Amino acid sequence: MPGYGARYWAERTPASRRPTYPAFRGDHQADVVVIGGGLVGATAAYVLAKGGLDVILLEAERIAGGSTASGVGVIVPEPDAWFRQVEATAGVRVARTAWQEARRSSLDMAALLKRVNARADVADSPLVIAAPVGSDAALLKREHVDRKAAGLDAPWMTPAATAAEIGTPNGGAIRLRDGFTYDPVRATIALTKAASDAGARVFEKSPVRRTRFTRKTADVVTAKGTIRTRGIYVATGRPGAVFRQLERHVTDQQAFAVVTEPLSAAMRREAGRRTAVVRETEAGGHWLRWLGDDRALFAGASSAPVGDRLLDKVLIQRTGQLMYELSVRYPAISGLPAHWGWPIPLISTTDGLPWIGPHRNYPFHFFAMAFGWHADGLAWFAAKAALRHFTDEPQKQDQAFGFLR
Numbered sequence: 449m450p451g452y453g454a455r456y457w458a459e460r461t462p463a464s465r466r467p468t469y470p471a472f473r474g475d476h477q478a479d480v481v482v483i484g485g486g487l488v489g490a491t492a493a494y495v496l497a498k499g500g501l502d503v504i505l506l507e508a509e510r511i512a513g514g515s516t517a518s519g520v521g522v523i524v525p526e527p528d529a530w531f532r533q534v535e536a537t538a539g540v541r542v543a544r545t546a547w548q549e550a551r552r553s554s555l556d557m558a559a560l561l562k563r564v565n566a567r568a569d570v571a572d573s574p575l576v577i578a579a580p581v582g583s584d585a586a587l588l589k590r591e592h593v594d595r596k597a598a599g600l601d602a603p604w605m606t607p608a609a610t611a612a613e614i615g616t617p618n619g620g621a622i623r624l625r626d627g628f629t630y631d632p633v634r635a636t637i638a639l640t641k642a643a644s645d646a647g648a649r650v651f652e653k654s655p656v657r658r659t660r661f662t663r664k665t666a667d668v669v670t671a672k673g674t675i676r677t678r679g680i681y682v683a684t685g686r687p688g689a690v691f692r693q694l695e696r697h698v699t700d701q702q703a704f705a706v707v708t709e710p711l712s713a714a715m716r717r718e719a720g721r722r723t724a725v726v727r728e729t730e731a732g733g734h735w736l737r738w739l740g741d742d743r744a745l746f747a748g749a750s751s752a753p754v755g756d757r758l759l760d761k762v763l764i765q766r767t768g769q770l771m772y773e774l775s776v777r778y779p780a781i782s783g784l785p786a787h788w789g790w791p792i793p794l795i796s797t798t799d800g801l802p803w804i805g806p807h808r809n810y811p812f813h814f815f816a817m818a819f820g821w822h823a824d825g826l827a828w829f830a831a832k833a834a835l836r837h838f839t840d841e842p843q844k845q846d847q848a849f850g851f852l853r
Contacts, residue, residue, distance in 0.1 A: 456790075485508075491827040492816070495832060496831070515793055521632050523558055527547070528820030531543055531595050543598065546849060552829070553825050553826050561630065573628055581617045582730070583730040592604050602622050603624075611720075614726050654672070680810075681814050682816065682817065684817060699795070699797060706747075797818050802816070803816075833849075
């Protein structure tokens, strides 16, 4: 497998074809420091700079080189959670607001990528949440009923209609509009450039060692300098060593993804319309999307993280597992090899909603992390909520993803 252990999106736009930014040095000041140069951080840098703030973006390695390059490449109109679970833990008002804001954010994020002329292959793609054969379709039907009762858009598809859409037997599905497929690495590169054009100062190879604060200001400290600021936007995926005390707020799993060799014409005829993003409902569920060069990207097989010493062995096993499960769904592609296979870190929360907002133990900070499978759609919401927070114009809906929900 030529791309074994490598990530499809990272190889599609290799480092040699990406813009480079200098490492941070010296002592500076800024209105807001964005920590993390993935999709969430780049979106925030752009929104904050366009909002009139002086912004510095710090990336520990290369822009779009972390978890952004590991993703599925979809913008979905909902959080990475089940509505019934969030409703049970946080209440119907929080759950309804979270789904409404996620749908708006999905549309706005896709519009933003088009506005900045990102050559990221943004394409409309409905989200089909399907109950595969062997799963409990009644659970998905109850999810549908609860969403409808809360006033959310959740059209139900019969098993026959779902099979025509996705090409596999099933127990029915929820079909949501306002989803998109795209290239997350190229999108992040474009947003970083747009942020720079708007006045943001961007630095790579500049890991943050710590932040510190007084009553009036905060400092962001790197190996080569310090930034005095009144706002810190943390877009690091997980709290990490710098914000270790917040680790208790997140859960940690590891999933895997494969990209196949191109499908033959006969295989394509058996694979349905190949226009939808498919999310499956069984435990440890799978995600499927189709790529423009007639390949399938299939992800899932989530479990507890494994150490670096065992990762290569587990990657071999999970790649084979995913290809087998994909062939069960589409027998016509049985025997088709994987071309790429890689691990995906899944940082989430107990109820599945991300943490977006300030935390009382960290004055001047605004966190956007623990998005689970997808930060893509909610990156816009997080950036706009941060702009409102840093300009003292918060809105009530911003609390739906906060630490006090």
